[in-house]
Amino acid sequence: MANLPTPNKSLDKSSDKPSDVSQAGSLAVKFIFRSALLGVSAIAGIVIGLAIAVLRPDVVWQPSSNNFLNYKKQQFTLSADALFEVNKATIRTESFRLLDEIAAQLPLAAGKKVRINGHMDVTGAGNELTLSYLRASAVKEYLARLRGEQTYYWMVVGYGASRPLASSVADSNGKSNRRIEIFVDD
Secondary structure, three states, X not given: XXXXXXXXXXXXXXOOHHHHHHHHHHHHHHHHHHHHHHHHHHHHHHHHHHHHXXXXXXXXXXOOOXXXXXXXXXXXXXXXXXXXXXXOOOEOHHHHHHHHHHXXXXXXXXXXXXXXXXXXXXXXXXXXXXXXXXXXXXXXXXXXXXXXXXXXXXXXXXXXXXXXXXXXXXXXXXXHHOEEXXXXXX
């Protein structure tokens, strides 16, 4: 009969319950607050990263799918101003020596892929895409004549003004956009 409730003793121990409930509520509030703070921080990081990518795309590293982790690649970049007359796609005779040096550096093994890209700046003439392709084709024809048409797998691409190195169209920056790129892949 010692365990029977008496009017002086109650069945529940309500004196211990409020501290447990308040402590559990406090922990839940801390968890929710920390989760919300972490979520806001993650969203802020994403927004800042996207803002940088939009405002300064040259800062963001962008791996190229065709040359990522390819250490056996050769690349040559030539100024189109040194190779061609203004708005022409015929190679200057004084530029033959430069292309001869490039041809001498091409690998001897047959079956390599040689990609020649032509690039232009925005001239306002409207034929940047065609002229960049014709210039890249002229370089390909010259190199193929020296090294053999069947030696390599040749590919010619004219990008026009779609892939500039410099964003400004001023004379000093526009020259770097007028270029011929030669890539040799395995």
